[in-house]
Amino acid sequence: MSYYELTDDINFPNRWYLGDVAFADNWELAKHLDPEREYEVEVYRDGSEMDYTHNEAYGVSVVSRKFKEALAGISGIAFAKANIIGNRPDGEFYIMAVANEVECIDEEKSEFQKFEVDDPVRPDKAGEYRGFFKMVVDPRKCTGFHIFRIKGFIIAVVVSVQVKQRLESAGVLGVQFKCV
Template identity: 30%
Template structure:
């Protein structure tokens, strides 16, 4: 099975007209990660009402958008949600959860949702990847000592990838999808996404 890095395509030239969403509060982010942990443990509790999200830079809405924040939770359109929930593979349908959000602009023609990804895998192929880790004397984030700081080339070990979509255990801003998930997104022409292979055939920096 091949795997791919799923990113917001905000820096691609074709996405220059897009909107950019604002930052979630630390309190909301903490609730989101607690909710994902509850999902992993089989407890569907922790979030109730829709979450308000600001638009930092006005522009065209996209199907896939990162929210600014510590771990950049993705905000997706109703079309993205329905694409995932209508997938033939039950693993894809059950791999993520969606929570409604309210976008604070006068007119939004679509519904949007936070896409919560409970899957975590320690799946970096450290022998083949190139990376730097946080250290205990890091001037900004010594609390992240031992976690990945940057990848000059990310390569996934498929034997350690246990989900069709997941975050890396020690680099949770990075979202990994498998080949069927990638095909699903591309075949439905979902906007706002940037997908790069992490199998060693090309250099993927993140």
């Protein structure tokens, strides 16, 4: 089975940029949220709305109703209403939390850097991935997962070919799929 890193399209014409989720632990929101709560997301730079946006610092995914509905029935994800502050969006938006973390990086085929034990900026992340030049997942370790985060690099969201096809069929805007 093929897998893809899900990213927002940085070249989307006149795109908006979303900032942090207010009054919440943004690191935690990438994986867990309260589905009954309404969150507030700040607009960093106004522009055209996208069906998928992810804030770079924390990996929090903000999705449209169309995106959410395309993933109906997929396990391992949760949604909560997101009020966009500083913009009046045409539709409804949601925070998407992706709970599953899978240890699936094929380190032989990938190119990456890891945080060092005495890293001057993030010593707490020693041994975790700092970034990837080339990410390759081992599909045998991803069996049974259709959407997940990479263990040790939670800002990355990876989807199966089935999720990719659902999103493409729904015509979502602002999303890119990079084969991993």
